[in-house]
Amino acid sequence: MSTTTVSSAHAHPPAADKPEWVKWLTTTDHKKIGIMYLVTAFVLFMVGGLFALLVRAQLIVPQSNFLSGNQYNQMVTMHATVMIFMAIIPLLVGFSNFAVPLLIGARDVAFPRINAIAFWLLPLGAVLMFASFFVPGGAAGGGWTQYPPLSGPGYSGAGVDFWILGLHVLGVSSIMGGLNFIVTILNMRAPGMTLHKMPLLCWTVLVQSWLQVIATPVLAGVLTMLLFDRNFGTSFFRPEQGGDPLLWQHLFWFYSHPAVYIMILPAFGIISEILPVFSGKPIFGYLAIAYSSVAIGVLGFVVWAHHMFATGLPASIRTVFMFLTMLIAVPTGVKVFSWVGTLWGGNIRFTVASLYAIAFVAFFLIGGLSGLFLASIPVDLQLTHTYFVVAHIHYVLFAGSMLGIFAGLYYWFPKMTGRMLDETWGKVHFWITITSMNLTFFPMHVLGIMGMPRRYYQYLPQFADLNFIESVSSFVLGVAQFIFIANVIYSWRKGVKAPDDPWGGKTLEWTISSPPPAHNFDEIPSLR
Amino acid sequence: MFFPAKWPARAVGLLSALLVLALAHPAWAVGGLNNATPIADNVDGIYNIIYWITLVIFVGVWGAMAYVLIRYRYRPDRQAAQFHGSTALEVVWTIIPTIALIVVAIPTYKSIRYLENVPKPDLTVEVVGHQFAWDYKYSDLGVSLYGAPWIEAGGQVNKGDVLVVPARKVVKVLISSKDVVHDWAVPEFGFKLDAIPGHVNQGWFFAKEEGSYQGYCMQLCGMSHAKMLTEVRAVSDAEFEEFIKSKGGKLAPEGSAARAEEAAPAAAVEAAAEVPNQVAAKPSLTSEADLVKHGAEVYQANCASCHQATGEGIAGAFPPLKGSEYTTQGDGSEHVKIVLKGLQGPIKVAGKDYNGVMPAFPQLSDEDIASVVTYERRSWGNQGSVVKPDMVKKLR
Numbered sequence: 040m041s042t043t044t045v046s047s048a049h050a051h052p053p054a055a056d057k058p059e060w061v062k063w064l065t066t067t068d069h070k071k072i073g074i075m076y077l078v079t080a081f082v083l084f085m086v087g088g089l090f091a092l093l094v095r096a097q098l099i100v101p102q103s104n105f106l107s108g109n110q111y112n113q114m115v116t117m118h119a120t121v122m123i124f125m126a127i128i129p130l131l132v133g134f135s136n137f138a139v140p141l142l143i144g145a146r147d148v149a150f151p152r153i154n155a156i157a158f159w160l161l162p163l164g165a166v167l168m169f170a171s172f173f174v175p176g177g178a179a180g181g182g183w184t185q186y187p188p189l190s191g192p193g194y195s196g197a198g199v200d201f202w203i204l205g206l207h208v209l210g211v212s213s214i215m216g217g218l219n220f221i222v223t224i225l226n227m228r229a230p231g232m233t234l235h236k237m238p239l240l241c242w243t244v245l246v247q248s249w250l251q252v253i254a255t256p257v258l259a260g261v262l263t264m265l266l267f268d269r270n271f272g273t274s275f276f277r278p279e280q281g282g283d284p285l286l287w288q289h290l291f292w293f294y295s296h297p298a299v300y301i302m303i304l305p306a307f308g309i310i311s312e313i314l315p316v317f318s319g320k321p322i323f324g325y326l327a328i329a330y331s332s333v334a335i336g337v338l339g340f341v342v343w344a345h346h347m348f349a350t351g352l353p354a355s356i357r358t359v360f361m362f363l364t365m366l367i368a369v370p371t372g373v374k375v376f377s378w379v380g381t382l383w384g385g386n387i388r389f390t391v392a393s394l395y396a397i398a399f400v401a402f403f404l405i406g407g408l409s410g411l412f413l414a415s416i417p418v419d420l421q422l423t424h425t426y427f428v429v430a431h432i433h434y435v436l437f438a439g440s441m442l443g444i445f446a447g448l449y450y451w452f453p454k455m456t457g458r459m460l461d462e463t464w465g466k467v468h469f470w471i472t473i474t475s476m477n478l479t480f481f482p483m484h485v486l487g488i489m490g491m492p493r494r495y496y497q498y499l500p501q502f503a504d505l506n507f508i509e510s511v512s513s514f515v516l517g518v519a520q521f522i523f524i525a526n527v528i529y530s531w532r533k534g535v536k537a538p539d540d541p542w543g544g545k546t547l548e549w550t551i552s553s554p555p556p557a558h559n560f561d562e563i564p565s566l567r
Numbered sequence: 568m569f570f571p572a573k574w575p576a577r578a579v580g581l582l583s584a585l586l587v588l589a590l591a592h593p594a595w596a597v598g599g600l601n602n603a604t605p606i607a608d609n610v611d612g613i614y615n616i617i618y619w620i621t622l623v624i625f626v627g628v629w630g631a632m633a634y635v636l637i638r639y640r641y642r643p644d645r646q647a648a649q650f651h652g653s654t655a656l657e658v659v660w661t662i663i664p665t666i667a668l669i670v671v672a673i674p675t676y677k678s679i680r681y682l683e684n685v686p687k688p689d690l691t692v693e694v695v696g697h698q699f700a701w702d703y704k705y706s707d708l709g710v711s712l713y714g715a716p717w718i719e720a721g722g723q724v725n726k727g728d729v730l731v732v733p734a735r736k737v738v739k740v741l742i743s744s745k746d747v748v749h750d751w752a753v754p755e756f757g758f759k760l761d762a763i764p765g766h767v768n769q770g771w772f773f774a775k776e777e778g779s780y781q782g783y784c785m786q787l788c789g790m791s792h793a794k795m796l797t798e799v800r801a802v803s804d805a806e807f808e809e810f811i812k813s814k815g816g817k818l819a820p821e822g823s824a825a826r827a828e829e830a831a832p833a834a835a836v837e838a839a840a841e842v843p844n845q846v847a848a849k850p851s852l853t854s855e856a857d858l859v860k861h862g863a864e865v866y867q868a869n870c871a872s873c874h875q876a877t878g879e880g881i882a883g884a885f886p887p888l889k890g891s892e893y894t895t896q897g898d899g900s901e902h903v904k905i906v907l908k909g910l911q912g913p914i915k916v917a918g919k920d921y922n923g924v925m926p927a928f929p930q931l932s933d934e935d936i937a938s939v940v941t942y943e944r945r946s947w948g949n950q951g952s953v954v955k956p957d958m959v960k961k962l963r
Binding site for chain 2: 107108109112180181182186187188189193194278279282283284285318319320321322323324325327349350351354357358361362365366368369372373375376377379380382383384385386387388389397400401404405408409411412415416417418420421423424425488489490492493494495496497498499
């Protein structure tokens with residue numbers, strides 16, 4: 040088992056000879072790669088957040104000319120693109136990198152070099168994406184869904200080509216990462232760790248990895264078709280030559296609906312690791328959580344057309360997709376109830392990590408329930424394309440994924456760095472984030488019910504009050520993240536030294552030093 | 568190290584109580600929208616079923632969490648219970664949501680059938696989206712309205728053309744697009760359908776009362792997406808008749824509704840097939856006379872709704888082309904560029920300030936653009952230069 044890391048260490052001069060930064064840049068150590076993923080993706084999260092704040096600044100009054108229509112569309116598009124592909128997904132991949140080999144008692148992932156390449160594709164993709172701001176016509180402005188013909192030839196500039204190529208690079212990274220973790224989880228678990236004894240984060244990462252491997256190639260295909268339509272005269276999506284814009288929507292959502300689960304499943308896993316530790320109890324319904332993750336992953340592939348209820352698809356087809364979509368509520372409900380069951384009867388410690396995990400359950404619930412409205416076709420026809428959808432996706436991806444990510448960051452920071460994050464400043468960060476998050480996103484439900492369309496850079500006066508509240512709250516939300524950044528920078532250098540197991544954790548990573556040695560385990564642990 | 572602070576638990580309790588109160592507020596259940604059609608009533612009914620189910624789940628989960636967080640908060644002397652689950656509970660909370668879903672699914676299914684089955688229409692209207700306005704065609708009545716983007720200038724709103732329909736009549740709409748994907752939505756009608764080039768989508772509504780209803784384009788369609796507003800005005804039969812006459816159309820004789828329905832889809836398909844050029848391009852136009860003749864058609868289809876047939880525009884909103892610097896000076900290349908790429912921001916035309924949005928028309932052919940530019944430069948007393956298709960090709 041130890042030969043992989045030993046041989047790769049021998050292939051280079053002894054590590055001690057190199058300066059620290061060279062060691063980081065050339066590392067194949069899953070822990071360092073995981074930390075680099077987290078740092079890079081968090082920086083990109085702040086960039087995506089800046090785009091969002093520019094959008095909110097434009098919307099603070101109804102008829103603002105702070106941004107032009109084109110600039111606004113570019114900000115909306117790049118905000119979503121950055122957050123999905125360069126912030127949330129890589130942040131979660133950062134956790135899988137750091138934690139999964141430790142959780143299963145392995146010395147590294149199965150393919151450490153592929154792991155390193157997959158990481159380095161992230162900054163490359165980001166450079167391609169941001170370069171698009173400097174081409175004629177600016178960055179892509181067709182929304183992250185990039186529906187043709189608007190994204191096709193004649194209606195948008197070279198920014199879309201950069202967007203396509205950037206996503207291709209990020210997609211390759213995603214497929215590499217997915218394969219790596221499938222192989223790692225299936226083959227490198229410690230002796231005696233059967234699938235049914237594996238920590239739940241590993242289950243969710245396993246399902247996520249399958250989604251990445253199956254769905255991402257479809258995205259690559261549809262992106263290539265658009266690239267050809269734009270540059271080489273094909274007409275997959277050009278109606279004037281027999282193409283069909285709806286084909287894009289089917290293929291795009293065949294990837295992008297599973298993509299939502301790619302962005303939420305590992306967060307489910309993180310929560311399922313943290314809640315038992317701080318309630319001092321085993322997880323409630325281990326198998327139910329594990330297999331409901333599998334069910335969500337499978338169902339995720341057969342619901343894509345619920346994004347297309349307003350496109351005029353035949354009623355019979357829409358009805359089938361509606362019923363399948365509603366079914367997803369069952370495994371999701373099982374999870375939420377199981378988490379509440381995990382807290383029940385416990386002895387709950389309110390650390391920042393557990394506060395974020397609890398807040399995840401409380402507020403992700405809202406995103407789940409609003410999904411029920413959107414699943415029902417007649418109600419969806421009323422609410423789709425409005426701010427209700429924006430509210431729904433932000434309760435899933437911010438109140439869900441991001442709160443899960445913060446929970447994970449506060450939880451594993453001591454193991455990553457050997458120092459504790461400051462709990463008091465952590466709580467300040469928590470309460471400001473939770474309050475401003477709800478004030479930013481909750482009123483969007485109401486705006487949607489009132490009929491305010493998405494992606495409008497100027498709007499009618501009846502929507503002004505709630506937009507003002509949202510914009511001001513979003514600025515608070517943005518500024519509050521600097522508390523977290525300052526906490527991380529300070530604690531990493533001067534924080535209280537962390538013991539091996541500061542939380543009373545039950546999983547394998549807490550049995551070794553903080554930070555762990557490069558080879559993780561002196562002796563591979565056995566669960567037999 | 569882990570102080571058993573009470574305040575987070577209390578704050579969670581307080582926050583949850585506030586949120587539950589806020590969610591239960593009846594104004595949010597109805598959303599403040601007036602249900603102007605039977606479809607909207609229908610949607611509202613299903614909305615309310617889902618609202619109450621989700622509220623019960625929400626209050627249940629938050630109530631349980633608030634109880635747990637307060638009751639089981641950290642005490643140094645407490646032992647956490649050690650159990651791994653409960654099969655009975657897990658079965659219950661799988662079955663109960665399933666039943667709730669069936670409760671939602673049955674009326675939803677009925678509603679879908681209701682929405683889908685278009686009753687025999689009293690009037691059929693074709694709705695055609697293009698960057699950044701809606702055209703409305705009453706083919707059976709011989710009336711076409713060419714929409715214009717909404718422009719707010721100096722406190723005045725220019726609404727372009729609005730869709731006028733008779734109240735208390737079944738109106739069937741056939742929706743398509745000339746360029747990119749749009750979406751025609753009237754929230755108070757519970758109506759929303761994408762306008763997709765190459766497709767014709769159909770829906771219907773029945774306005775219960777006379778009135779004006781706000782409509783929107785709800786699918787991102789480019790830089791002036793937010794200006795692609797519209798309005799549906801439901802009027803009495805007499806007013807509708809007057810409106811049709813004022814637009815040069817005539818009401819079909821009694822009993823012709825069925826025949827009209829047969830003819831209408833064909834007309835809408837034609838509209839969809841016009842993609843992307845509104846007027847069939849005529850190749851090799853070179854003489855000034857030919858250019859002006861063809862240009863007049865292109866102008867009528869694309870430009871007249873804002874700049875008016877007289878070329879005088881609308882003061883404060885759409886600049887005039889008659890006597891404008893842009894249409895009379897230079898070799899016409901600037902003029903062509905504006906048609907090709909659009910124009911946005913403050914400009915001065917004939918001594919007056921304008922700050923609107925001129926959409927780009929890259930979908931028009933070189934011949935169409937040369938023709939329309941020449942028409943604009945040689946009409947209404949303008950003495951600008953003639954522009955040939957070659958110049959457009961170079962500038963494209």
